Amino acid sequence: MSRKSSKPKGKGSSSLTPAPSIAKTRAQRKPTGSKVQPSDHDQYQEFLEYQAQKKKEAELKRKENVRKKAGVLLDEESDVDEACTRKDNKLVPDDSDIEHIDDADPADILPPVLPPKEKVSTPSPDSSDEDGGNEGSGDEDDNDGDGDGDVSMESTGVSRRTDGLIQVKEVPQEDKGEHIRRKRVRKGDTKLPTTLASLKKDGCGPLVDLAHQLLRIKIALVSAFPGPSVDVQDSFAWDCIKEAVKIPDSPLKPMFDAISQDPVLKNRALAYVWSGASQLRGELVRKARENMIFLLQQMKPRDIADIASWLVSAKKDPFLCSELDLKNKTFNKNLPFRAAILSQLLISQFFQGAISEGLLYKDEFEKLPDNLIALIATAAECGFKGMLTGSPVVIEFKEPVFQPRHQYYMLKLAEYRQKSPLYMEKLRCDLWTEVGEACRFLTREDADSGSELDFDAMEASVRVQTNSRSTTSDVPNP
Numbered sequence: 001m002s003r004k005s006s007k008p009k010g011k012g013s014s015s016l017t018p019a020p021s022i023a024k025t026r027a028q029r030k031p032t033g034s035k036v037q038p039s040d041h042d043q044y045q046e047f048l049e050y051q052a053q054k055k056k057e058a059e060l061k062r063k064e065n066v067r068k069k070a071g072v073l074l075d076e077e078s079d080v081d082e083a084c085t086r087k088d089n090k091l092v093p094d095d096s097d098i099e100h101i102d103d104a105d106p107a108d109i110l111p112p113v114l115p116p117k118e119k120v121s122t123p124s125p126d127s128s129d130e131d132g133g134n135e136g137s138g139d140e141d142d143n144d145g146d147g148d149g150d151v152s153m154e155s156t157g158v159s160r161r162t163d164g165l166i167q168v169k170e171v172p173q174e175d176k177g178e179h180i181r182r183k184r185v186r187k188g189d190t191k192l193p194t195t196l197a198s199l200k201k202d203g204c205g206p207l208v209d210l211a212h213q214l215l216r217i218k219i220a221l222v223s224a225f226p227g228p229s230v231d232v233q234d235s236f237a238w239d240c241i242k243e244a245v246k247i248p249d250s251p252l253k254p255m256f257d258a259i260s261q262d263p264v265l266k267n268r269a270l271a272y273v274w275s276g277a278s279q280l281r282g283e284l285v286r287k288a289r290e291n292m293i294f295l296l297q298q299m300k301p302r303d304i305a306d307i308a309s310w311l312v313s314a315k316k317d318p319f320l321c322s323e324l325d326l327k328n329k330t331f332n333k334n335l336p337f338r339a340a341i342l343s344q345l346l347i348s349q350f351f352q353g354a355i356s357e358g359l360l361y362k363d364e365f366e367k368l369p370d371n372l373i374a375l376i377a378t379a380a381e382c383g384f385k386g387m388l389t390g391s392p393v394v395i396e397f398k399e400p401v402f403q404p405r406h407q408y409y410m411l412k413l414a415e416y417r418q419k420s421p422l423y424m425e426k427l428r429c430d431l432w433t434e435v436g437e438a439c440r441f442l443t444r445e446d447a448d449s450g451s452e453l454d455f456d457a458m459e460a461s462v463r464v465q466t467n468s469r470s471t472t473s474d475v476p477n478p
Contacts, residue, residue, distance in 0.1 A: 193268070194268045194272045195272065198268070199272060203255065204255040204269060206255065207252045207256060207269075210252070211244045212275070213357070214240045214244060215274065216279070217357060217361055217364065218236075219280050220357070220371070220375065221369050221372055222369075223236075223371065224371055224374070224378070224403075224406050225402075225403040228400060233277075236274070237270045237274040241270075244256075281379070282397060283349060284349050284379045284397075285383060285397040287349055287379075288345055288379040288380050288382065288383035289383045289392060289394070291344055292308075292384055292386070292387055293387075295341075296387060300390075301390030301391055302390060304391075305389060308385070308387040308388050312381060312384050316331075316333045317336070317377075318331040319384055320337050320339050321333055322335035322338035322339060323335065337373060337416075337427060338427065342377065342380070343435065346372075346376055347434075347435055347439075349376075351438065351439050359439070359441075362441075368432060370413040370417075374406050374409035378405050381405060
């Protein structure tokens with residue numbers, strides 16, 4: 001029997017294994033004179049140097065990998081260029097080589113070509129006549145696919161045979177050049193410029209500039225939205241170009257002949273001339289937006305959203321009517337198209353400056369056609385719709401969205417002209433008078449058409465002053 005040695009446990013007795021020392025926390029440590037001991041500082045510096053060295057080695061390793069990858073890519077490109085050079089620069093064999101090639105048997109050089117294996121389809125037990133028809137169509141598709149493969153082979157000049165060999169088909173150099181040229185045009189790598197400066201370099205700048213201005217006038221007076229299709233737009237722009245040279249002895253006639261004979265130059269000219277449509281509509285709606293901001297700037301965003309929603313959604317189009325009161329939401333429905341915004345937009349867009357379009361074509365603008373009034377009304381509606389959120393939001397003046405609204409205002413003007421011709425005549429007269437007074441080329445005539453000055457009274461006052469002076473000079477001095 002083994003005896004267990006027992007020792008009396010007392011206060012002074014200690015165990016065999018010493019108790020682990022409890023590390024003091026950072027808060028329990030007593031603050032010393034310096035936060036970091038000198039030994040700790042050295043270790044920290046060594047640690048920072050080690051980290052910097054590691055970062056430097058990682059950066060060098062990354063650069064080395066980049067150099068290796070770049071070298072591999074350059075080697076691959078050089079191999080491809082060398083292969084293409086060898087393919088283009090084929091060696092012409094000598095006479096001896098030709099005789100050797102003629103005597104050689106192709107069967108001794110190339111392995112025999114085996115016919116392709118036909119696919120054997122096992123009909124399923126549920127097969128029917130329709131399945132048979134589908135199988136027949138599948139064979140036709142396979143043949144079509146082979147035909148497509150031949151076309152691609154002809155275009156690339158390389159075809160793969162069934163035994164794994166590659167058969168190179170020679171393509172004439174001219175065909176290669178045409179193929180590359182068509183490919184570049186189809187991809188659209190080079191986009192020709194359509195700016196006025198580029199067209200001036202080609203010698204047709206004055207013609208397209210005048211046609212561009214004529215198109216803007218037609219958009220304003222004749223047709224605000226000609227159509228979304230490219231054919232309609234090109235036809236509209238081409239009519240403006242032809243109208244620019246309608247004078248018999250016009251100096252622009254050689255430019256017109258040059259554009260007509262060059263399809264690429266013609267497309268560039270049409271693109272620039274048509275850009276006047278979006279340019280004019282964009283300028284008009286931008287000025288309408290600025291007028292809306294100035295009109296509603298004193299209101300809170302919530303009130304602005306409420307007013308804009310009422311102006312756009314209410315019947316009778318209150319934003320186009322006279323006697324408009326935004327605070328009380330009232331207007332005179334019997335005075336349509338007499339809102340101040342219409343005359344403001346008309347003057348700011350077409351009659352600002354000595355060379356403005358309205359003054360250059362004053363006789364045409366004086367008629368104030370329905371298209372012009374409807375275009376301004378549509379731009380005003382677009383400006384108010386941008387305020388529906390309580391803050392200005394840019395809404396693009398796109399043709400698919402606002403062309404129906406323009407047509408709506410055109411129908412309303414036609415109805416007013418038919419049912420109330422005197423009202424429409426007075427509307428145009430008053431609107432043109434406002435424009436004339438703003439530009440100072442027209443004054444409003446009074447009803448009596450007489451002068452406000454009394455010339456007899458003016459003459460009498462001068463006589464009185466003259467007599468008084470003469471009387472004073474005749475009196476002798478005392």
